Amino acid sequence: MTNQIDTKIIGKLAEVLNKNALSEIEYEDENCRIKIKGAMCATATPLPPVQMQAPVAAPSSVNAEVTAKTDEFAIDDYAKNPGSVKSPIVGVVYLSPDPTKPDYVSVGDSVKEGDIVCLIEAMKTFNPVKAHRSGTVTKILLESGDPVEYGESIMIIE
Numbered sequence: 001m002t003n004q005i006d007t008k009i010i011g012k013l014a015e016v017l018n019k020n021a022l023s024e025i026e027y028e029d030e031n032c033r034i035k036i037k038g039a040m041c042a043t044a045t046p047l048p049p050v051q052m053q054a055p056v057a058a059p060s061s062v063n064a065e066v067t068a069k070t071d072e073f074a075i076d077d078y079a080k081n082p083g084s085v086k087s088p089i090v091g092v093v094y095l096s097p098d099p100t101k102p103d104y105v106s107v108g109d110s111v112k113e114g115d116i117v118c119l120i121e122a123m124k125t126f127n128p129v130k131a132h133r134s135g136t137v138t139k140i141l142l143e144s145g146d147p148v149e150y151g152e153s154i155m156i157i158e
Contacts, residue, residue, distance in 0.1 A: 010034060078141060078153035085132060085155045087148040091122035095144045103144075105137045111157060118154060131157055 013025050013036050024037040078084050087093070095103040095118050105117050111131045119126045135157040142154055 010036070078139075078156065079151065081153070081156055083133065083135060083138070083157045084153040085117055085129065085157060087120055087150060087152050087154055088129065089120055089122050089127060090150050091120040091127070091148060093142050093144065093146050093148045093154055094119040094121060094126070095140070095142075099144075105140075105155070107137055107140055109137045111135065111137060117157075120148060129154065133157055 009027060013027055013034060016022070016025060024035065026036075027034045079086070095105075097104070097119065105111055105115075111117060112134045113131055115131045116128045117131050117137070118129045120129055121127070137155055138158045139156040140154070141156070142148060148154065
């Protein structure tokens with residue numbers, strides 16, 4: 001008895017492989033086992049051009065390394081602030097439960113420890129972020145829809 005492989009099955013498997021961007025697909029019945037591997041190819045999406053500013057020469061005075069300190073923190077400095085509400089996961093921050101609803105908190109609002117202050121969406125799951133202390137929201141560092149990294153500061157509660 002000769003085993004004949006139906007070429008229509010191979011064609012259908014290859015079609016499914018390509019249509020669904022799979023790297024491989026297997027098919028098995030009582031007569032045969034077929035494994036097809038496809039070439040992995042990635043498509044590149046061009047990024048918008050970045051506008052560069054010309055470098056600014058440092059002053060030649062002895063105090064060139066001393067800069068004026070403003071009341072604004074650098075982003076890295078917020079993580080050191082004890083009132084910093086940090087993201088517990090990587091995801092996208094949302095300041096309101098729904099685009100048609102008001103934000104959970106605004107600058108100047110008083111919050112109690114445990115109040116929900118925003119949501120982080122990761123893998124289509126919305127995770128509430130709660131205030132770790134009571135106080136007043138003094139600064140909101142991100143906007144709804146912004147990506148957020150683990151441990152990144154979202155807002156400051158003083």
